[in-house]
Amino acid sequence: MTGCIVRAVLMCAAGAVLAGLCALPAQGGAGDKRLDIYWIDVEGGGATLIVTPAGESILIDAGMDGGRDPDRIAAVARQAAKIQQIDHLVVTHFDIDHHGGAAEVAKRIPVRKVYDPGGQRGSPDPSYDKYLAFRQTAAYTVLKAGDTIPLRQADGAAKVSLTCLAAAKKFAPPGPAQKPNPIPASESPAYAEDTSENANSTVLLLRFGDFEFLDTADLTGRLEASLVCPVNLAGEVDVFQVGHHGLDLSNNPVLVRSVKPTVTVMNNGHRKGCGPKTRAALKATDSIQANYQLHKNLGPGADNTDEELIANLGPADGCKANHIELHAAPDAASYAVRIPARDHQRAFKTK
Numbered sequence: 001m002t003g004c005i006v007r008a009v010l011m012c013a014a015g016a017v018l019a020g021l022c023a024l025p026a027q028g029g030a031g032d033k034r035l036d037i038y039w040i041d042v043e044g045g046g047a048t049l050i051v052t053p054a055g056e057s058i059l060i061d062a063g064m065d066g067g068r069d070p071d072r073i074a075a076v077a078r079q080a081a082k083i084q085q086i087d088h089l090v091v092t093h094f095d096i097d098h099h100g101g102a103a104e105v106a107k108r109i110p111v112r113k114v115y116d117p118g119g120q121r122g123s124p125d126p127s128y129d130k131y132l133a134f135r136q137t138a139a140y141t142v143l144k145a146g147d148t149i150p151l152r153q154a155d156g157a158a159k160v161s162l163t164c165l166a167a168a169k170k171f172a173p174p175g176p177a178q179k180p181n182p183i184p185a186s187e188s189p190a191y192a193e194d195t196s197e198n199a200n201s202t203v204l205l206l207r208f209g210d211f212e213f214l215d216t217a218d219l220t221g222r223l224e225a226s227l228v229c230p231v232n233l234a235g236e237v238d239v240f241q242v243g244h245h246g247l248d249l250s251n252n253p254v255l256v257r258s259v260k261p262t263v264t265v266m267n268n269g270h271r272k273g274c275g276p277k278t279r280a281a282l283k284a285t286d287s288i289q290a291n292y293q294l295h296k297n298l299g300p301g302a303d304n305t306d307e308e309l310i311a312n313l314g315p316a317d318g319c320k321a322n323h324i325e326l327h328a329a330p331d332a333a334s335y336a337v338r339i340p341a342r343d344h345q346r347a348f349k350t351k
C-alpha cells in the first residue's frame, strides 16, 4: 500500500461525508463516472485538461511552442487521464503560452474540435501563424460569450456543462437567477485599461452537479471586475484557477472575494506569477481552504503557499513537470485534489 493510499484512507476515515472518495487513486479516463481536471505544468503557461464522466475531453490552452509542453500535455493525457484524443481544444486567447503548443499537441494526440475567441492577434507572431495553419485542419468554432460547448452526459453521474462567460472583451448576459453582487466595483483597486491580447481571454465555467470550476485565463483586473460587478456572472465556485498564472495584473480582490472559491490552483512558473498582490488577495479570501501552485516561485522574497501544496519545487531546468489533478465523485458532492508525484491528496466537500 503506498503512502498516498494510506493517507487517503486516513483522511476518509476522518470525514464520513467524503467516504466515497476512498477508492479514488489510480483510476482515470472514460467509464469511471468521475469528473477529472489536470493542471499540466507548462512552466507558467496554460494547459488545463478536463475529462468528463462520459470520457469526453476538453483541453483549455496548449502551453508554449516547441516540443516540451506538447510532450507534457500528451503524456498527462495518455498516462494519467488515459484518453486517446482531445475532443475539444479551447484556446483562450492568442498569446504564445496558450496557443503556442496547439499544432504540436495535435501531432502527438488527435485534436477533434478547436475553439477560440476569434478576431486577429494584434501584433505579428510566427507561432500565431502556425496556430492559424493548424486551425484550418480542424473543425473550428468561434466561442462567444454566452455559448456552451455541448457535452455528452453519463448515466449515473451528475450533469456536466461548460459555459463561456466572457470572450473578446464581451460578457454573457446575466441569467434570471443571477443577483446583484453585494460587493461593489468601487472596492476594486485601480487597473489601467488593458490593450493587450490578455483582454480577449475566454472565461469558462465548468459545472458538474453542484461542483463549479472557474478558469478566467489571463483576464486582467478591470475586466475581472466587470465579470462579477454589478452582477456576478460566475457565481460562487468550488475551484478557481488563479488568473494569469498568478500575475498581479490579474486576480482583482473583488473577483476572488466574489467567487468565494474553496480551492485555488495557480499555473505559475518558477519565476513567473505568484505575485505579492495575488497572494494577498488569496490570503484575504476567507472561503479558501487550500491554495495550490504548479511551481514554487524561486524569486527572492517570494510568498509561496504551503510547500505541501506545490507540485514542483525546483527550477525549470530538469523539472519533472509534476501535475496537479482533481477528481470529483460521480454525484459531485465531494472532490479530491492530488499531487501524485508528491503523495499528496486532500478531500473537499462541494459547496
Ligand SMILES: [Zn+2]
Pocket: 044, 045, 046, 095, 097, 098, 218, 244, 245
Ligand atoms: Zn498566459
